[in-house]
Amino acid sequence: MKKSVYSALTAALVVGASGGAQAAEGGMPQLNFHDFAPQLVWLLIAFVVLYLIMSRLAVPAIADTLEKRQAKIQGDLDAAEKASEDTRAAVDAYQKRLANAREEARGLTRARSEADASSATAELTKLGEKLTAQVDAAEQRISGQRAKVMEGLEDMAHDVAADVYAKLAGSAADKGALGAKVAAAAKGSV
């Protein structure tokens, strides 16, 4: 509204300023009725031509392009989404396999160490038994030898006692009495 009042004022100013020549001609060229028909004819031609160009060529082309672009963007977004999902699935599978492998490795290690421990125990037990058997054998041998030695010692003591008695008494001693005495002495000393 303001604008049109302003423009009317400007037009009035201009018409006034330009003097009588304009007024004689009928003022504004816009109000020259003889010029209406050619303007309307060519407005109709230009507008219809532009309308046909727009509606037949431009609008379908632009609509088609925008649609294709939208489809392409949507397709790309979908593909990206799918790729991202695939990646996530692959990472998950990898993590799972890694966890499985780790678990398996742990199991193997545990089994191995358990087996090692049990075999070591078995060997240790075997060794212990072997050593015990050896100790027993050695003790038996020692006691056998000692018995033998003691027997030899008694015989030796008999001989020594008989010899001593013969030297001292000058006659052979009674074997039975000497033997009993030596045995008694040996028992007492041992």
Next chain:
Amino acid sequence: MHSPMEQFEIKRLLAFHIGSLDASFTNSALWMLIAVALATVVFVFGMSRKAMVPGRLQSAAELGYEFIAGMVRDNVGSAGKKYFPFVLTLFIFILFCNLLGLVPYAFTPTSHIIVTFAMAATVFLGVTIIGFAKHGAHFVSFFVPKGVPFVLLLLLVPIEIISYFVRPFSLSIRLFANMLAGHTMLKVFGGFVVMLGLYAGWAPLAFIVAFTGLELLIAFLQAYVFAILTCLYLNDAIHLSH
């Protein structure tokens, strides 16, 4: 010196008649056709590659398309889709005529009331016909506001009717007056530059430069206003809304 109104004079470049009808090819017709040609360059040749990643011209075409498509969608809804090519043509035609008019020595077809009135009357008649075709006699109820006491209706109905019939005039005069005023101002200040000469002429020249920037805005704004009012009128006719 030339009158500032001289720039609006219609010159017959090729004078001829079809029957009794004066169909002479005038400077106005020439610049209308230049506007159509330029619009064709942008919208048809600009779109010829249909590139996924648009170049400059294609971007401009798509921008114009989406601007008007959004305007029609927001103001008329899906029922307005049919009229989209018309609104786009209207907007582009007015915009290119307005912008080309700012080129020195160019003629501005939209600075003539008969041209803007013809377009506004077409919109008005078209919208009225659409209204009656969609709603029949019921379209008359558009002039009767709902939920208003009867006494007030006696006042409001005439106002509604007058405001409806004033539409083609306000629509055409708005565009015509803006073009007329802008170009006259430019010419008047152009005259001042010559009158004041080399020493003081710089001041009006600087004003012209700034004012040309404003005129570029107005050239766009008036095309926009014409298109959006067409959308609003269409919406009224299709949806009978106030």
